[in-house]
Amino acid sequence: MSDKQRILMVCLGNICRSPLAEGIMRSKLNFTKFEVDSAGTYGGHVGEQPDNRSIEVARKNGLDITNQKCRKLTVDDFDRFDYIYVMDDSNFRDVTALAPTPEHANKVVKILDELFPGEGLDVPDPYYGGQQGFENVYKMLDQATDAIAKKLQG
Known part of the structure; x- marks a missing residue:
């Protein structure tokens, strides 16, 4: 087990929002101290690359x-990751419902809560x-990951 802090970004299909969040977050953290991944609550795109529009806005x-591959969230992710960021209320409900314990469920946070605590804002699905x-979505995630990076790196 390494001493890296692990962050998981989650959306519905793991092809639009969470791959962008993963890529943006990765670019802001020291890879020797942090691991960033993403997953979806729905498994219909497993093994696929992110949506071409996400790839394009990231490239821009x-x-x-482009090296990311879609995967479905698993119960093991709750032990593997220290922070689990979700994009909207639906993701929040689905992910916390899968959490094996209340402690695991407490790892789940809506990503925009990092910018606007208590406002319950969603990152809209652009699909x-x-x-x-x-x-x-890129702009929202860029701002939210700035706040997360600042918090995690002191």
Whole structure:
């Protein structure tokens, strides 16, 4: 077991929001001290690359997320990760329902709560929208991961 802090980003399909969050978060943390991964609550895209629109908005911002592969959240993730960030209320309900103990459930936080505590804001799913939705999601996640990086790195 390493002494790295482990962060998991979770959305529904692990093809739009959580791969972006993973890529952005990774770019802000020292890889020798932190591990960042992502997963989805729905397993319909397992093994696939992120959505092309997520890949494109990441690339436009200097990040390459093409090596990521979609995976489904598992119960083991609660032991493996120190922090579990979800994108919206639906993800929050699904992830906390899978948590084996209340202590595990306490690891789950809506990512925008890091910026706007207590406001319960969601990162909207851009899947059925156009490119602008992906741009907006990128900006939200960029700001939220800034706050998380600042908190975790002191």
